[in-house]
Amino acid sequence: MADAGSFDHTKYRAYPALSLKDRTWPDQQLTKAPTLCSVDLRDGNQALVKPMNVEQKVKMFKLLVKLGFKEIEIGFPAAAQPEFDFARRLIEENLIPDDVTIQVLTQAREHLIERTFESMVGVKRAIIHVYNSTSTVQREQTFGMSQDQVSDIAVQGAKWVQDYAAKYPQSEWAFEYSPESFTGTEVDYALEVCNRVIDVWQPQQGRHVIINLPATVEMATPNVYADQIEYMCRGLHQREHIAVSLHTHNDRGCGVAATELGLMAGADRVEGALFGNGERTGNMDLVTLAMNFYSQGIDPTLDFSDVQEMIDVYTECTDLPVHPRHPWVGELVYTAFSGSHQDAIRKSLQYHNDHQVPHWEVAYLPINPADLGRNYEAVVRINSQSGKGGVAHVLERDYGIELPKWLHGHVSKVVQSVAEKAGAEVSSAQIKALFDEHFLAIPQSWNLSGYDLTSSAQATQATFRIEATEPLALKGVGQGALEALADAVGKHFQVSVKVTQFDEHALRQGTDSDAIACLSIDVDGIESVAVAIHEDTTTANLQALLSAVGRVSAQLPG
Numbered sequence: 170m171a172d173a174g175s176f177d178h179t180k181y182r183a184y185p186a187l188s189l190k191d192r193t194w195p196d197q198q199l200t201k202a203p204t205l206c207s208v209d210l211r212d213g214n215q216a217l218v219k220p221m222n223v224e225q226k227v228k229m230f231k232l233l234v235k236l237g238f239k240e241i242e243i244g245f246p247a248a249a250q251p252e253f254d255f256a257r258r259l260i261e262e263n264l265i266p267d268d269v270t271i272q273v274l275t276q277a278r279e280h281l282i283e284r285t286f287e288s289m290v291g292v293k294r295a296i297i298h299v300y301n302s303t304s305t306v307q308r309e310q311t312f313g314m315s316q317d318q319v320s321d322i323a324v325q326g327a328k329w330v331q332d333y334a335a336k337y338p339q340s341e342w343a344f345e346y347s348p349e350s351f352t353g354t355e356v357d358y359a360l361e362v363c364n365r366v367i368d369v370w371q372p373q374q375g376r377h378v379i380i381n382l383p384a385t386v387e388m389a390t391p392n393v394y395a396d397q398i399e400y401m402c403r404g405l406h407q408r409e410h411i412a413v414s415l416h417t418h419n420d421r422g423c424g425v426a427a428t429e430l431g432l433m434a435g436a437d438r439v440e441g442a443l444f445g446n447g448e449r450t451g452n453m454d455l456v457t458l459a460m461n462f463y464s465q466g467i468d469p470t471l472d473f474s475d476v477q478e479m480i481d482v483y484t485e486c487t488d489l490p491v492h493p494r495h496p497w498v499g500e501l502v503y504t505a506f507s508g509s510h511q512d513a514i515r516k517s518l519q520y521h522n523d524h525q526v527p528h529w530e531v532a533y534l535p536i537n538p539a540d541l542g543r544n545y546e547a548v549v550r551i552n553s554q555s556g557k558g559g560v561a562h563v564l565e566r567d568y569g570i571e572l573p574k575w576l577h578g579h580v581s582k583v584v585q586s587v588a589e590k591a592g593a594e595v596s597s598a599q600i601k602a603l604f605d606e607h608f609l610a611i612p613q614s615w616n617l618s619g620y621d622l623t624s625s626a627q628a629t630q631a632t633f634r635i636e637a638t639e640p641l642a643l644k645g646v647g648q649g650a651l652e653a654l655a656d657a658v659g660k661h662f663q664v665s666v667k668v669t670q671f672d673e674h675a676l677r678q679g680t681d682s683d684a685i686a687c688l689s690i691d692v693d694g695i696e697s698v699a700v701a702i703h704e705d706t707t708t709a710n711l712q713a714l715l716s717a718v719g720r721v722s723a724q725l726p727g
């Protein structure tokens with residue numbers, strides 16, 4: 170038995186690096202997506218607390234087909250009755266589209282291979298995937314066998330697969346071999362085993378052969394895996410007739426990176442699972458890989474335009490959640506809470522609206538979330554980390570209220586104070602309510618009920634009627650209505666009223682004809698800000714001024 174364990178790194182040692190001095194993969198660029206094979210229904214399934222039942226497998230299979238997978242490992246039919254039944258169901262109910270090839274896994278043991286072929290009776294086309302572990306540890310500790318003996322298991326397995334395939338000539342067969350725990354295997358020995366298998370299958374005679382090189386356990390940095398793949402690609406017999414496939418796991422958190430470097434090193438095909446489900450830390454995440462291609466302008470060959478459906482089916486079938494920060498698809502991955510990010514996003518989106526930008530280049534948003542069926546509401550969310558740009562963005566986005574820049578700070582101060590006190594997110598509806606309460610609401614007794622203007626070349630003479638406890642009529646004169654009202658109010662309260670900021674424009678949404686007036690005044694040194702919306706532009710302007718005075722009226726003389 171192993172000891173009880175102590176946090177002592179000296180019991181571990183570094184992975185022996187392969188010295189491939191003339192490696193070429195670092196100079197390669199990925200320009201095309203590889204063949205993508207989903208192993209959700211096998212490697213993903215075998216790692217679940219509660220493996221999927223047949224109905225769940227059917228549901229997952231249909232999702233995988235809908236997403237566009239052309240190769241799908243559907244299970245390990247010799248392992249358990251539900252696995253066998255699922256294979257039969259797909260075949261008997263004709264659920265496999267003509268352009269989709271299913272794949273099944275088996276150990277290199279004859280009775281399991283025989284049963285696997287029985288599960289495939291009547292299939293149009295299938296990949297029989299046979300594996301045995303070739304790793305040093307498993308040779309010594311699991312099998313107690315020499316290199317030659319383990320290599321013989323692979324060769325024998327390959328022959329059985331070939332022999333049983335010959336018994337079912339109505340189906341089109343492809344063969345796949347995995348030296349399981351490839352990354353725990355001496356690479357020259359792994360090459361030797363694979364070549365012995367290839368020599369049995371003779372792919373140059375038209376047989377479709379896949380050599381899959383799994384990082385069953387991820388043990389080293391991705392560059393080491395890439396070296397191993399380049400080494401294998403150089404040495405495999407009949408390389409041009411076989412597909413080299415990658416199957417990485419995520420023990421060190423680098424499953425996707427290892428796959429990408431492995432592709433640069435010459436591989437043609439990739440196995441993985443949605444959201445990285447799979448043994449331990451999971452298989453390589455196909456969603457991340459495909460979206461990495463997509464975001465580089467490369468067709469990923471999969472369609473994730475309805476990400477929510479994918480998440481719903483996945484969570485229902487696996488009973489596993491998708492992390493909110495999961496690359497590309499997590500609930501929070503297009504959300505900015507922090508002020509400077511929000512400000513940059515808002516300006517960048519505006520820039521895209523206003524200019525012909527040939528490619529998507531928006532600050533902090535590597536792709537357009539709408540591509541995945543996500544809406545923009547999630548992009549900017551407000552809490553105490555947020556700034557004025559973010560609050561302005563929410564009012565614009567959700568209510569069509571475009572505020573002048575000088576007003577952003579005033580609104581954000583109110584929202585920030587609520588966010589700080591609550592220690593929580595402030596919703597869009599709360600922001601609107603705060604805006605209404607602090608800027609738009611007309612203070613009691615300060616409602617403009619009418620006005621009469623007489624304009625001459627010199628000045629505007631005006632009477633303003635205000636709904637107060639005692640209806641009020643104020644008279645003033647000035648260059649235009651707003652100045653006349655400032656004059657009228659000033660005279661009435663014996664104060665000086667100066668308009669320091671003013672902006673008026675049409676509202677972007679809601680009633681087309683509505684105007685919004687935003688204004689800041691100085692009343693004997695006291696600053697006051699207010700906003701008014703009205704279908705009549707002049708009324709909006711005048712009401713904004715009256716509201717601004719009303720907000721500080723308690724501080725005015727008399």
Ligand SMILES: CC(=O)SCCNC(=O)CCNC(=O)[C@H](O)C(C)(C)COP(=O)(O)OP(=O)(O)OC[C@H]1O[C@@H](n2cnc3c(N)ncnc32)[C@H](O)[C@@H]1OP(=O)(O)O
Nearest residue numbers: 215245247248249276277278300301302311312322349385
């Ligand atoms: C890395 C991977 O993900 S590999 C896939 C792993 N997935 C699974 O194992 C899930 C499905 N597997 C199962 O349900 C079972 O293991 C079965 C049905 C396939 C086999 O069941 P059993 O024969 O009862 O048990 P088990 O798997 O423990 O068999 C171990 C025996 O098979 C041998 N063996 C294991 N793997 C292989 C292989 N790939 N090829 C040949 N022999 C193998 C072992 O050496 C051992 O031999 P021994 O009996 O002489 O000691």
Ligand SMILES: CC(C)C(=O)C(=O)O
Nearest residue numbers: 300347349350383385
């Ligand atoms: C059977 C093989 C491909 C496997 O699942 C692994 O090595 O992780």
